[in-house]
Structures are given as structure tokens and as C-alpha cells.
Amino acid sequence: VIAFASRWLETPAHVSERAGELPAGFRAAGVAAGLKPSGARDVALLVADAPETVSAARFTRSGVLAAPVVLCKERTRLEAIRVVVANSGNANAATGRRGLEDAARMQGAAAMAAGVREDQVAVASTGVIGLPLDVREVIKGIAAARPQLRADGAEDFSAAIRTTDAFAKDVAVDVALPSGTVRLTAQAKGAGMISPAFATMLCFVQTDAALSVEIADLLLGVCVKRSFDRVSVDGQLSTNDTAILMASGASGVVVVPESDDELRFGEALDWALRRLALAIVSDGEGSRRIGRVLVRGADEPAVATAARAVANSPLVKAALHGGDPNWGRIAQAVGGALHDVPLALDIWIEETQVCAGGVAVPFDEAALALAVSGEEVEYTVALGGEGAEAEVFFSDLSHDYVTINADYTT
Amino acid sequence: VIAFASRWLETPAHVSERAGELPAGFRAAGVAAGLKPSGARDVALLVADAPETVSAARFTRSGVLAAPVVLCKERTRLEAIRVVVANSGNANAATGRRGLEDAARMQGAAAMAAGVREDQVAVASTGVIGLPLDVREVIKGIAAARPQLRADGAEDFSAAIRTTDAFAKDVAVDVALPSGTVRLTAQAKGAGMISPAFATMLCFVQTDAALSVEIADLLLGVCVKRSFDRVSVDGQLSTNDTAILMASGASGVVVVPESDDELRFGEALDWALRRLALAIVSDGEGSRRIGRVLVRGADEPAVATAARAVANSPLVKAALHGGDPNWGRIAQAVGGALHDVPLALDIWIEETQVCAGGVAVPFDEAALALAVSGEEVEYTVALGGEGAEAEVFFSDLSHDYVTINADYTT
Numbered sequence: 136v137i138a139f140a141s142r143w144l145e146t147p148a149h150v151s152e153r154a155g156e157l158p159a160g161f162r163a164a165g166v167a168a169g170l171k172p173s174g175a176r177d178v179a180l181l182v183a184d185a186p187e188t189v190s191a192a193r194f195t196r197s198g199v200l201a202a203p204v205v206l207c208k209e210r211t212r213l214e215a216i217r218v219v220v221a222n223s224g225n226a227n228a229a230t231g232r233r234g235l236e237d238a239a240r241m242q243g244a245a246a247m248a249a250g251v252r253e254d255q256v257a258v259a260s261t262g263v264i265g266l267p268l269d270v271r272e273v274i275k276g277i278a279a280a281r282p283q284l285r286a287d288g289a290e291d292f293s294a295a296i297r298t299t300d301a302f303a304k305d306v307a308v309d310v311a312l313p314s315g316t317v318r319l320t321a322q323a324k325g326a327g328m329i330s331p332a333f334a335t336m337l338c339f340v341q342t343d344a345a346l347s348v349e350i351a352d353l354l355l356g357v358c359v360k361r362s363f364d365r366v367s368v369d370g371q372l373s374t375n376d377t378a379i380l381m382a383s384g385a386s387g388v389v390v391v392p393e394s395d396d397e398l399r400f401g402e403a404l405d406w407a408l409r410r411l412a413l414a415i416v417s418d419g420e421g422s423r424r425i426g427r428v429l430v431r432g433a434d435e436p437a438v439a440t441a442a443r444a445v446a447n448s449p450l451v452k453a454a455l456h457g458g459d460p461n462w463g464r465i466a467q468a469v470g471g472a473l474h475d476v477p478l479a480l481d482i483w484i485e486e487t488q489v490c491a492g493g494v495a496v497p498f499d500e501a502a503l504a505l506a507v508s509g510e511e512v513e514y515t516v517a518l519g520g521e522g523a524e525a526e527v528f529f530s531d532l533s534h535d536y537v538t539i540n541a542d543y544t545t
Numbered sequence: 546v547i548a549f550a551s552r553w554l555e556t557p558a559h560v561s562e563r564a565g566e567l568p569a570g571f572r573a574a575g576v577a578a579g580l581k582p583s584g585a586r587d588v589a590l591l592v593a594d595a596p597e598t599v600s601a602a603r604f605t606r607s608g609v610l611a612a613p614v615v616l617c618k619e620r621t622r623l624e625a626i627r628v629v630v631a632n633s634g635n636a637n638a639a640t641g642r643r644g645l646e647d648a649a650r651m652q653g654a655a656a657m658a659a660g661v662r663e664d665q666v667a668v669a670s671t672g673v674i675g676l677p678l679d680v681r682e683v684i685k686g687i688a689a690a691r692p693q694l695r696a697d698g699a700e701d702f703s704a705a706i707r708t709t710d711a712f713a714k715d716v717a718v719d720v721a722l723p724s725g726t727v728r729l730t731a732q733a734k735g736a737g738m739i740s741p742a743f744a745t746m747l748c749f750v751q752t753d754a755a756l757s758v759e760i761a762d763l764l765l766g767v768c769v770k771r772s773f774d775r776v777s778v779d780g781q782l783s784t785n786d787t788a789i790l791m792a793s794g795a796s797g798v799v800v801v802p803e804s805d806d807e808l809r810f811g812e813a814l815d816w817a818l819r820r821l822a823l824a825i826v827s828d829g830e831g832s833r834r835i836g837r838v839l840v841r842g843a844d845e846p847a848v849a850t851a852a853r854a855v856a857n858s859p860l861v862k863a864a865l866h867g868g869d870p871n872w873g874r875i876a877q878a879v880g881g882a883l884h885d886v887p888l889a890l891d892i893w894i895e896e897t898q899v900c901a902g903g904v905a906v907p908f909d910e911a912a913l914a915l916a917v918s919g920e921e922v923e924y925t926v927a928l929g930g931e932g933a934e935a936e937v938f939f940s941d942l943s944h945d946y947v948t949i950n951a952d953y954t955t
Contacts, residue, residue: 198888199880199903229876231904264873265905374877449859449946457951463674466639467784470609478608493609494641495675532951536859537944541867 139414149311150403156286158318158343160185160383163288165295168276170224178276179295181219182249185383190216191351193359195376202227202234203258212254214348219339220245221259221296222273228374229265237270244274248281259377261298261335293322296337300326304414310403312396315388317344323411326418335373336363345384354401355380362408366416367446367529416530426455426529427513433520442525444472452532460503462489481517549824559721560813566696568728568753570595570793573698575705578686580634588686589705591629592659595793600626601761603769605786612637612644613668622664624758630655631669631706632683638784639675647680654684658691669787671708671745703732706747710736714824720813722806725798727754733821736828745783755794764811765790772818776826777856777939826938836865836939837923843930852935854882862942870913872899891927
């Protein structure tokens with residue numbers, strides 16, 4: 136469980152952190168199968184015992200999809216996933232027909248190990264692109280993981296899905312709903328700042344609440360949009376991004392549509408995924424600061440485009456790294472993204488307005504320099520107009536990013 | 546005149562480099578007016594003596610426009626520019642109404658100095674954003690430049706428009722057209738890799754060919770699209786980008802529409818602007834290599850989007866810097882840009898195919914590592930289909946980029 140805190144993240148009153156077991160109905164394991172040269176854990180298995188388990192899934196929108204993503208989208212009943220099998224060390228991407236067959240072999244082996252139908256197994260991979268997967272070792276790993284499946288196996292599972300992550304990104308909480316308390320756990324991987332393995336994001340969420348397929352899909356969709364879709368590492372989409380929510384119903388607490396239970400459960404899931412997404416942004420060698428840009432305006436696509444442009448700008452990221460309150464770069468990034476339309480921006484860094492109606496305003500330079508020297512820096516941009524708002528969290532651009540990404544391949 | 550060579554740039558047979566004077570009908574000067582703390586030249590003046598001089602102009606599409614760009618677009622007869630006045634050291638951007646007035650003052654002073662109408666004066670600025678321009682010093686500079694206007698003043702003019710450029714970016718050639726030889730000179734500024742001053746690109750082109758307004762506009766538009774629009778520094782649009790072509794007609798060689806003269810003149814202009822654009826990409830502390838990505842496919846917007854995505858990807862840029870033939874990053878950048886559509890990419894690095902139909906193909910790793918260790922690296926991507934093609938030239942991502950951009954402000 137991570138001890139990650141951010142001023143942009145407030146734990147709801149009905150959510151209590153408690154380390155310990157997976158929600159009732161789940162068992163997990165993670166083993167070392169030899170895919171990682173380091174000998175660390177690299178094959179992960181998660182099993183939901185109850186046949187009535189429901190699920191939802193979201194995948195990368197990249198046009199270049201890894202084999203396990205293609206397999207899941209085409210061959211897995213995404214509303215009825217009982218098993219997740221994942222490996223780290225090899226992304227099984229750009230591996231062609233053989234890659235699809237290897238993903239299918241993982242699916243088959245995990246189905247046999249867990250005693251479920253193969254179309255109830257989701258497969259995920261992360262690691263190097265373009266190298267064939269050593270599927271024989273993965274299958275041996277699945278066999279080794281099977282007898283180790285335990286209710287307290289989340290940490291091993293989580294370790295086996297990580298690649299360059301500097302720290303674990305797990306959540307384990309009790310959620311007090313009006314109808315009773317449920318358990319919610321989640322394991323994520325992804326290192327924000329440095330992304331030699333293409334910053335693949337994997338996230339698996341388990342709960343013993345009883346969710347309908349529709350609620351599971353709706354809540355996962357909304358919460359992914361507000362978390363993993365709202366962070367920028369380097370503006371890159373991965374070939375392998377996968378998020379899966381599974382609900383066993385074993386608590387007996389039924390979450391009815393449009394109830395207070397649904398609202399509270401949604402708040403807890405939202406908090407959990409945003410926490411994991413922020414942890415991904417903050418991870419990585421050399422990452423010194425996290426930025427948050429909030430853009431307000433009249434038009435939904437425009438505010439989202441502007442927020443992403445600021446978060447992806449290498450000039451803004453480098454200034455964030457250097458503790459440099461260079462607001463001209465914010466103006467330039469927004470102007471470049473929303474081109475052909477004259478803009479009269481208002482810009483704030485932390486609480487200080489630095490630009491009003493497109494014109495520089497005097498500010499206390501020493502105070503602002505101090506304000507941007509902390510671990511989190513907030514930028515606010517008003518395009519004019521009201522009704523639309525978008526935020527994006529982003530990492531800085533450091534020397535270590537260059538060092539690591541200039542020399543990483545096979 | 547730059548001694549810049551690239552394998553991606555072939556000098557047409559009818560274009561001969563010859564250092565020396567501006568085309569007949571032009572005089573230029575550049576002086577130090579105290580805007581640059583270094584005391585280097587920072588006010589530039591260019592005058593076309595002939596009333597029949599025609600011109601064309603292109604500006605940044607940014608939504609955040611600097612005052613001189615707004616002034617030129619609204620208050621200058623862009624087809625009849627007789628004078629260019631430019632300053633470096635201050636971009637006169639995000640300076641509000643005062644900035645517009647200061648740009649108008651520059652226009653007025655230059656009109657008086659050259660004895661032309663104020664609406665025949667183009668104004669350009671480059672430097673720091675958000676600080677008021679010391680227009681009094683600029684006006685003194687214009688007064689000082691006036692008596693120094695000379696036919697051999699291009700070098701001083703060029704020095705006075707540069708900011709962080711490590712080397713001059715000038716072209717001076719004779720162009721042998723079927724109807725006679727004309728002179729073509731150009732001065733550009735912009736440092737590709739490092740862009741603390743927002744990588745503003747300024748380019749001024751002079752010729753003594755007689756061009757109609759329509760031909761001047763058409764040729765400048767086409768050639769800017771194939772040059773300055775096809776380079777990526779860090780995916781950022783500047784607030785101040787300006788390109789101006791002026792034709793005095795003093796050679797007596799009249800370029801008639803759809804003639805061989807027009808074709809040959811267009812080739813020369815295309816070569817000149819592409820050379821300057823490549824020089825901009827290659828400039829900068831720490832820039833080690835230039836990349837060229839060529840994307841082929843069936844759909845014009847898709848190939849352009851994919852090429853820009855590769856050129857702007859920090860992962861691709863860092864790999865270019867490190868001499869790392871990491872083609873997975875090319876696949877990932879294209880996939881991320883053209884999302885929601887399955888892609889089966891073919892990818893080549895230099896002459897070596899590394900990916901076919903989305904699948905890795907074996908290649909000689911030692912040979913490819915050697916191939917990407919040169920100063921220029923070429924990437925080719927085929928999306929499938931034919932008929933559309935886009936190229937983008939780009940700089941690498943180095944430690945010095947981070948160093949310079951993390952700590953630069955006022």
C-alpha cells in the first residue's frame with residue numbers, strides 16, 4: 136500500500152485505508168518466471184472464485200495494439216472476467232500472429248489453472264516491444280502461481296506487474312456505504328516520468344460489493360476518464376494500457392443504480408484511481424515536481440485541448456523541473472494548441488495572477504519563485520467564458536528522463 | 546552565409562551560391578541599441594528603394610499573437626511592404642495595448658527613416674515575452690541604422706535579428722532563370738533544439754526578380770509549408786513567427802505565371818527556405834543529430850498527423866539523441882496519434898526494415914546501431930495505401946535542452 140499524499144487528493148470521509156486481504160471472493164499470486172533478467176516477479180495471477188463476479192474493462196485507444204489487448208477485446212467476455220493473468224518484462228506488442236497465439240496460450244493456461252472458461256480470462260502484458268514472448272516460461276509461471284493463490288496475495292501480484300516503477304502503487308480500503316461496508320483494492324503499474332517501457336499503465340481493481348454489469352462499466356468509464364486519462368507523462372499513448380474492475384458481490388452489499396450506495400462507491404473508486412494516477416505521475420528517477428493545470432472556458436474540447444497542450448509541453452515541463460515561474464510558456468503552449476483564434480488569457484501560477492486578458496501583470500517575483508519550488512505546482516488558465524473545465528496532472532522533464540530514454544532498448 | 550549541408554538538401558543546378566550584396570534595390574543595416582544585455586546588434590532595418598516592390602507574408606497561427614504580428618496583419622499592406630524593421634531581445638508579446646502602441650511607434654519611426662508610408666512597413670520582434678519593450682531605444686536604433694543602410698548590409702541585419710542562435714542562417718545565391726539571372730538572399734533566425742525564447746522563427750527573403758503579387762504570395766505560401774511548417778523543435782508554435790518575401794523587380798527579369806521562370810524561381814526559393822529550416826533544426830547547444838521522418842499512406846491528414854507525432858515524441862527524440870534504434874517508439878508514437886484505428890505499420894530506419902505489417906522483423910543489430918550513429922537519421926513509416934506523403938525534420942532531446950530550459954526566464 137502506497138503512502139502517497141497530494142494536496143489535490145482528499146480522502147472521502149467514508150473511505151478508510153486498511154492494509155490486508157483482498158476483498159472476499161478474490162485470491163492472487165505473483166511469481167518469478169525468468170522473464171525479467173533481474174529475477175524479480177514477472178507472472179501475476181488473480182482469480183475470482185464466485186461465478187457471479189461481474190467486470191468491466193478499458194483499454195488503450197492506440198492504433199498499435201499489443202496482442203493481449205487485441206485478444207481481450209475480441210475473445211474475452213469483458214463483463215464476466217473471472218481471471219486476470221499478466222506478465223511483465225515483455226509487452227507482447229508488434230509480435231504479429233505469433234503474439235496473438237502466445238496471448239491465447241496464456242489465456243488457455245490460466246483458464247485451466249483457475250478452472251474457468253477461457254473467455255473469462257483477461258490477459259495483460261508490459262515490457263519490451265517487438266520481442267517474441269517466451270510463453271513457455273509464462274505458462275510455467277502460471278503453474279507455479281496457482282498453488283500460491285491467497286487472499287493476502289495482492290502485494291506479490293502487484294510486484295509481478297511492475298517494470299520500471301520505483302515504488303508500489305496499491306490501494307486497500309474499506310468503504311462505508313449506506314447499506315454496509317465493502318472492501319476495495321487496486322494494483323497499478325506505470326512510471327510517470329521515465330517511460331522506457333512506453334509508460335504502459337495497468338490497473339486492476341477488486342471489490343466485494345455487488346455491482347451490476349451496467350454500474351461496473353459506467354463507474355469504471357467515468358473514473359478512468361478522470362484519472363488515467365488526465366495525466367500526462369510525455370503525451371504518449373501506450374500499446375498495452377489496460378484497466379479492469381471486478382466485483383465479486385461476496386459482501387452481500389448490493390449497489391443499486393442511482394442510489395446513495397452507488398454515489399459513495401463511485402466516490403471511493405474515483406479517489407482510488409486518481410490516487411494511483413497521481414502516483415504514476417510522481418514516480419520515476421529524476422522526477423522532482425508534479426504539475427496540475429486547470430483550464431476554464433466556454434467550450435469543452437477547447438479546454439481539454441489547452442490543458443493537454445500545457446501538460447505535454449517540454450518547455451513547461453522543463454520550467455516545472457527548474458522551479459522557474461516562466462508563465463510565457465503556458466501562454467505559448469495554449470496559443471499553439473488553440474491556433475487561428477485570438478486569445479486573451481488569464482493565467483495564475485499557484486495563487487498569483489501573472490497574466491490578465493493576455494497582458495503581463497506585475498507580481499512579487501521572490502514570492503512566486505518560492506511558490507514554484509515545492510513538490511506540487513498548480514497552473515490555472517482562463518480562456519474566457521464559463522461552463523467547461525479540464526485538469527491534467529503532469530510530470531516534469533529532467534536530465535534523468537534524457538539519460539534513461541536515450542540509451543534504453545533491448 | 547551558412548556552410549550548412551545535409552543529404553536531404555540538394556542544390557538545384559541553376560542555383561549558385563555567391564556571397565556578397567543584397568539583390569538590386571535593397572539596402573540593410575543592423576545596429577546595437579541596448580536591448581540585448583550583451584551589447585550585440587539588436588535593431589535591424591531593411592529598405593526596398595523601388596516603389597514597385599511587391600511582397601508576401603506569412604505569420605504564426607498561434608492564438609497568442611505578439612503585438613508586431615497583430616500590427617502587421619491589421620495595419621500593413623502585406624503585398625506592398627517596402628521596409629522591415631525588427632528587434633531582438635524583446636518579443637513585445639503579452640504586452641497588451643502598450644505593446645501594440647510600441648509596435649506602431651516602431652512602424653512610424655521606420656516609415657520616417659525610409660521615407661515610405663507607414664502601412665508599407667512590416668514590424669517583427671523576438672526575445673523575452675511579457676516584458677514591456679523599451680521602444681525609445683528601438684527608435685534610437687532605427688535612427689542609427691538609417692545612415693548605415695547598405696547593399697552589403699545583410700550580415701549586420703541578420704546579426705540583429707538573432708537571439709540564441711549559435712550560428713548565422715543566411716542564404717545568398719544567383720538563380721539562373723531561362724529569362725535571365727536574378728539574385729536571391731534570405732536571413733533567418735531561430736534555434737531549433739534550445740528554445741528558451743520560444744523558438745521564434747523570423748525569415749526575410751529578398752529578390753530582384755519581378756514577381757506579381759499573386760506569384761509572390763503563392764510561392765511563399767507553398768515554400769513555407771514545405772520548410773518552416775515541416776520542422777519540429779518541440780512541437781511548439783511561437784507567438785512571433787514571421788516570414789516575408791520582397792521582390793524589387795530591379796533585375797528586369799519578369800517571372801510570368803506558369804512559366805519555366807516561375808518553376809525555376811520556385812525551386813530556388815524552396816531550396817533556400819528548406820536549407821534555412823534545416824539549419825534551424827540543427828542549431829542549438831547539445832543537439833547531436835537531426836531526424837527526418839517520412840510517412841506514406843492513403844490519407845493526407847493521417848500521414849501529416851503521424852509524421853508530426855513521431856517528430857514531436859520526446860521518446861523518439863531521446864532515442865535519436867542516444868543513437869538508439871528503438872523502433873518500438875516510432876510504432877507507439879504513430880499508434881498514439883492515429884488512435885481508434887488498427888494499424889499494420891511498415892517501418893524502416895535508414896535502409897533497414899524493422900517492422901512489417903505491425904510485426905517485428907529480424908535485422909542486423911550491429912549494422913543498424915552504426916547507421917543511427919551518424920549526424921542524420923531517417924525514419925520511414927508506411928501506413929498502408931498510397932497517394933499521400935509527409936516529411937518532418939526534427940531535433941533530438943538532449944541534456945542541454947533540459948539544462949537551458951529549466952533555468953531560463955527573465
